[in-house]
Amino acid sequence: MSDIPENAPQHCPGTESQDAGKASACAGCPNQNICASGAASLPDPAIDIIKNRLSNVKHKILVLSGKGGVGKSTVTSLLGHGLAAKSPDINVGILDADICGPSQPRVLGVHGEQVHNSGSGWSPVYVTDNLSLMSIGFLLGSPDDAVIWRGPKKNGMIKQFLSEVDWGELDYLLIDTPPGTSDEHLSAVSSIDFTFLILVAGLQLLDTPQEVALLDVRKELQFCRKVGVPVLGVVENMSLFVCPNCKSRSEIFPATTGGAAQMCEDLGAALLGRLPLDPLLARCCDQGTDFLQALPHSPAVVALNDIVDKIISACEST
Structure with a gap:
């Protein structure tokens, strides 16, 4: 481990420094005691x-967005259904890494289910014969229960999901993360970086076409480059509105700067496709x-299938 990781704050003395956990910059850091004891420099x-655990998972895809409310969890579920629908031989798993706001159990229609623990893990x-899900939502007593955890405990929960869930043989593992570039992302990325980065097909970014949303996605792209995660492409979600009755199309969020x-x-990333509202x-x-089975001829499903085909093609070429 290097003295100061590339993505560390400039004021961080680094885990191998004699001032680790003792410098004034360390005050208030949740890892201060660990760094001061020297345990942070030891291999995790x-x-x-x-x-x-994940040696039998072929492709791991993180779903990220710097902005909330852009439909990231919805698109993750759509990608899961879309990949699983391509063939019954394609096994897909979804890991809901949004610890404080798990929504995948409801979106995928399995809220209220229980997670079983055995000798082989959780x-x-x-959801279907070839689509599975793990979420902290299954471990809560009620969907209304709030998860009030600090960063280290959230990191520990994500590592527990990654190390103890018995996914079996998977072709794709989609990891749905909360918005931003904080604890959940760093925990997942650090695990991928040190274990199976060469197996990672890429990373999925979601955004809406307004410039405010694009600003956050640009930050997310920079985050990916700093931590060394390859970017598979960008999905523009809610790019336009399609009337379910007359099928007419209109732009609700005008892309004033080109979307x-x-x-x-500008940033050298691939645009995988646009999903209508x-x-x-x-x-x-x-x-x-x-949604794919309920409305198979919807413009959104047509666009989604094209995106899924591009993801499969990119994964098979790695």
Whole structure:
């Protein structure tokens, strides 16, 4: 481990410094005691456990967005259904890493299910025969329970998910994260960085076309480059509104600066596709029904299938 990681704050003395945990910059850091004791410079024993646990997972894809409310969890569920629908031989898993706001159990229609623990680890909840899900939402007593945890405890929970869930043989593992570039992202990325980065197909970024949302996605792209995670591409969500009755299209969020297409050109990222805003999709998510089966000819489903094909093509070429 280097003295100061590339993504560390400039004022951080580093885990191998004599001032680790003792400098004034360390005051208030949740890892201050660990750094001061010297334990932070030791290899994390969880890394090898995670590597062994996920050795049967071919492609790991993080779903990120710097801004909340852009439909990231919805698109994760759509990608899961889309990948699983391509073939019954394609096994897909979704890990809901949004510790404080787990929404995948409701979106996928499996809220209220229980997670079973056995000698081989936690068994994920199966949405379909080849689509499974693990979320902290299954471990709460009630969907209304609030998870009030600090960073280290959230990091520990994500590592526990990565090391103890018995996914079996998976072709794709989608990791749905909360918005931003904080504890949950660093915990997942650090595990991938030190274990199976070479197996990572890429990273999925979501954004809406307004410039405010694009600013946050640009930050997320910089985050990916700093931590060394390859970017698979960008999905522009809610790019336009398609009326479910007359099928007419209109721009609700005008892309005044060129939208995701211009941003991708500026930053050298691939635009995987655009998903339209469909009110029927929101209804399906609330009800936990599969939108792809409910409305297979919807413009959103057509666009999603094209995105899924690009993801599969990119993964198979790695």
